[in-house]
Structures are given as C-alpha cells and as structure tokens.
Amino acid sequence: xxxxxxxxxxxxxxxxxxxxxxxxxxxxxxxxxxxxxxxxxxxxxxxxxxxxxxxxxxxxxxxxxxxxxxxxxxxxxxxxxxxxxxxxxxxxxxxxxxxxxxxxxxxxxxxxxxxxxxxxxxxxxxxxxxxxxxxxxxxxxxxxxxxxxxxxxxxxxxxxxxxxxxxxxxxxxxxxxxxxxxxxxxxxxxxxxxxxxxxxxxxxxxxxxxxxxxxxxxxxxxxxxxxxxxxxxxxxxxxxxxxxxx
Numbered sequence: 405x406x407x408x409x410x411x412x413x414x415x416x417x418x419x420x421x422x423x424x425x426x427x428x429x430x431x432x433x434x435x436x437x438x439x440x441x442x443x444x445x446x447x448x449x450x451x452x453x454x455x456x457x458x459x460x461x462x463x464x465x466x467x468x469x470x471x472x473x474x475x476x477x478x479x480x481x482x483x484x485x486x487x488x489x490x491x492x493x494x495x496x497x498x499x500x501x502x503x504x505x506x507x508x509x510x511x512x513x514x515x516x517x518x519x520x521x522x523x524x525x526x527x528x529x530x531x532x533x534x535x536x537x538x539x540x541x542x543x544x545x546x547x548x549x550x551x552x553x554x555x556x557x558x559x560x561x562x563x564x565x566x567x568x569x570x571x572x573x574x575x576x577x578x579x580x581x582x583x584x585x586x587x588x589x590x591x592x593x594x595x596x597x598x599x600x601x602x603x604x605x606x607x608x609x610x611x612x613x614x615x616x617x618x619x620x621x622x623x624x625x626x627x628x629x630x631x632x633x634x635x636x637x638x639x640x641x642x643x644x645x646x647x648x649x650x
Contacts, residue, residue, distance in 0.1 A: 406453060406490055413448040414493065417477065418484045426474050428554055438548055441569040444562075445551050451476035451497035452547045457584050459541030460524060461532065463511065463591045464578075464601070465503065466559040466621075467546035476501035502542040503622070508533060510622035511593075514633055523644050541588070543581060545574040545600055558625075559596030565603060574600055579609045589614045589647060594621025614647060616640050 406414070416435055423430070432447055439446040449468055468476070479500035483493035503511055515521070515529035524539055526532065532540040545564070550557040564570050582590070590613065592598040598617060604610045618636025620629035 406494075410448075410450075410453055411490060414450060414480075414490045417450065417480055417493075420477070420481050422481055422485055423478070426477055428470065431473065431477060432551065432554055439569075439573070443553050444557070444567075444569060445554075446546070446548050446573065447473070447551070449473045449476045449497075449501075449549050450480045450494045451501040452543055453494040454491070454498040455543075455581060455584055456498075456538065456541040458538045459585055460539050460588050461520075461541070461591065462582070462585050462588045463503065463540065463542045463593065464597055465542070465544045465593045466564065466597055467544045467557055468501070468549040469556040470549070470551075471505050472501040472503070473549045498542070502533065502540075506624050507622045510624070510629070514619065514622065517633075518637065518640055518644060520644060523647055541585060543578075545578050545597055546570065547573075547577045547581070559594065559621075564596055565599055571600070575604065575609060579604060582610050586611060587613070589616060591616045591619050593619060594623075594626070596621070614643070616643055 413436060420430075432445070436448045437445060438448050449472070451472065452468065476497035480493040480497040483496040488496070502508070512529045512533070515532075521527060521529055521531070526539065531537060546557075550570070552561065562570070564574065590601070592601050592615065598619075601610065601615065605612050618632070618640055620626060620632040620636070622629065626632075
C-alpha cells in the first residue's frame with residue numbers, strides 16, 4: 405500500500421509533461437527531494453514502490469542510478485497520461501527501469517553462465533525481465549535513488565555500512581520489503597550489498613536463507629567483476645543445485 409508521502413510525490417509526477425528524455429534539472433529538484441545529509445541526497449522515484457510478491461528470484465542492488473530513475477519517470481508519466489492508477493504507473497515504471505542498460509545485459513550473461521534458467525524452468529535468463537514474468541522482483545537496499553553531488557552513489561564513498569544516514573535508510577526499508585518475499589532466491593549485486601545483507605542477517609533483521617553470495621556488481625565500471633565471478637562461480641552453482649524455493 406502506498407504511503408501518504410508516496411501519493412504526494414506521485415501526484416506531482418502526474419503534472420509532469422511527457423518527454424523523450426528527462427534531465428537532472430527536471431528531476432533532481434526540491435519537489436522530489438526526500439532527504440539530504442551533507443553531499444548525500446535521496447530523491448523520489450516510483451519504480452521500487454511496486455513489489456512482486458509472487459517472485460521466486462530477488463535481485464538486490466545498492467540504489468537506483470540516474471538511468472533507472474529517468475526511465476522510471478518516463479514510464480510513470482506515460483502511464484498517468486493514459487489514465488492509469490498510481491499502482492499501475494508504479495508497476496509500469498518497475499518494468500521499464502529494473503537494472504536498465506548495460507547492467508541488465510551483464511546480469512543476464514552471468515545468470516546464463518550459472519545455468520539459472522534450468523532451475524526455474526525458463527528457457528533463458530532474459531525471460532526474467534520479460535513484461536509477463538512473475539518470477540523476478542528487483543529492488544535496492546536504498547529504495548530510492550541516492551546521489552553524491554548529483555552523481556550516482558556507488559556504495560563506497562561514503563561506505564554504506566559506516567554512514568549512519570545511509571545505513572539507517574537501508575535498515576528501515578529493506579527488511580520490511582524482503583519479509584514479503586520469504587523463501588525466494590536472493591541475489592545481492594556486489595560486495596557492498598552482500599556486506600549489508602550479511603550484517604542484517606547477523607542482527608536478525610532479515611532471515612538467513614537462499615543467498616547467491618559472491619555475485620559481482622554488474623556495472624561496467626567494476627573492472628574486477630569477471631575475476632570475482634570466476635572465483636565465486638563454483639559456490640554459486642552449488643547453491644543453485646541445492647536450492648529450496650517455497
């Protein structure tokens with residue numbers, strides 16, 4: 405259920421004009437600012453409002469980047485202009501924005517190499533991102549986009565686990581969301597996400613369960629991802645072989 409705050413932001417989004425592309429000057433504005441701490445700013449985006457509670461696979465990133473945010477706004481504004489509801493607009497935004505761009509391509513490639521489709525009775529990993537799939541839910545530790553000096557936050561500067569403002573945001577929203585998806589395979593994208601999830605498990609804020617530990621962050625900027633993937637691949641394949649999905 406959407407909060408009153410989310411409904412207020414969505415009401416503002418309804419007023420936006422359709423554009424082929426939005427700029428940061430269009431969206432990184434005070435009307436959409438949720439929180440600020442020094443150089444860190446969190447802005448509203450509609451796509452992570454939608455939770456696919458039927459999902460069997462949950463891919464967890466750090467925070468939506470600018471590309472995801474912009475595509476989410478494109479889809480939501482278009483949905484509103486078609487006369488759709490808040491919930492329908494959020495779902496359209498999710499489908500359009502989830503790990504958009506090269507990140508999605510790299511995720512699909514690694515899932516194929518792990519032979520994940522075999523364990524979920526689908527033909528290929530890209531089917532997970534098909535508009536009709538009910539297997540996949542994508543989300544972020546920080547549900548809404550965080551920027552440092554208007555640039556994408558990468559999970560390192562500042563450290564998510566050591567920054568009180570960021571960790572509090574993650575610890576407040578993520579456990580509530582993941583509790584709706586118990587029994588699913590959870591794929592943390594990269595070491596920063598994995599570190600936070602392990603800490604939340606240790607603190608009993610989320611359940612220990614089916615985690616694909618070692619999955620690299622799929623960003624092209626992660627020059628070590630191929631080596632990280634090869635190192636973790638045997639254990640990830642073992643996890644998939646013994647997977648127990650509810």
